[in-house]
Amino acid sequence: MPTSDAEGKDWSLERFSRTYLETVCDVGPGEGTYAKLFRPVYRGVWWTAIEIHRPYIRRFGLKNTAKRRDMYDEVHNLDAREAPEHLFHRDLVIFGDVLEHMPREDAVALLHKAEQADCWNILVSLPIVESEQGEVDGNPHEAHLHQWDPDDMDQVLAELGGRVESMRGSTLGCWWWSRRT
Template structure:
C-alpha cells in the first residue's frame, strides 16, 4: 500500500535529526510518509523521490507545480532498479516499505547500487512478519514478492560495511546504515 505503519517512525526521525542530511532520495514514497515526517524536522533539505507508479505522483501531490510546493523538489517516475546512479548520491536514501516489493536479489542489488553511488546513509523499513499482499488500487508494484527475515537484512547491510543500527518492532523492522563507522 502507498502508506506505512507508524511503527519505527519515531526511531527513524531520531536518526534523521541526528545525521541532519542535506540531500535525500526517497525510493517508492507512495503517499510521502517520510517527507511528511522528516521535512518539518530539518529545513533546507533537497528532497528527491523515485516513484514507479505514475498515478501516485498526482494522487499524493508529490510533484511541485508553479502554484504550490509539495513534498519533493525533484520527482522521477521510474523503477529505482533502472535509475541513474547519481540519484542515489545523497546524504540519505530511504527504502521505506519498498524492498519487500521486489525479489530478494533485486533488493540487495539496489542497496549495493545506493552504497556504490555514494549514499552516506540508508534507511530501510519493511515488514518482519508474514505480510502477503497483491496488487493494490491497480498498482502491480504493490505486491509483496519477498518476505524478509530481520536477521537476513542485518547480514545484507553488514556486508555493505559501515555502521548499522536496527529497531525490530512487532510488525516492522527499521535499519539505519551509515557509511561513517
C-alpha cells in the same frame, strides 16, 4: 499500499534528526510518509523521489500542484532498479516499505547500488512478519514479492560495511546504515 505503518517512525526520525543532511532520495515514496515526517525537521534539505507508479505522483501531490508546495524538489517516475546511479549519491537514501515489493536479489542489488553511489546513510523499513499482499488500486508494484527475515537484512547491510543500527517492532523492522563507523 502507498501508506506505511507508524511503527518505527519515531525511531527513524530520531536518527534523521541527529544526522547532518543536505540531500535525501526517497525510493518508492507512495503518499510521501517520510517527507511529511522528516522534512519539517530540517529546512533546506533537497528531497528527491523515485516513484515507479505514475498515478501516485499526482494523487499524493508529490510534484508541483497549483494548490500546494511540492513535497519533493525533484520527482522521477522510474523503477529504482533502473534509475541512474547519481540519484543515489545523497546524504540519505530511504527504502521505506519498498524492498519487499521486489525479488530479494533485486533488493540486495539496489542496496549495493546506493552504497556504490557513495550515499552516506541508508534507511530501510519493511515488514518482518508474514505480510502477503497483491496488487492494490490497480498498482501491480504493490505486490509483496519477498518476505524478509530481520536477520537476513542485518546480514545484507553488514556486508555493505559501515555501521548499522536496527529496531525490530512487532510488525516492522527498521535499519539505519551509515558509511561512517
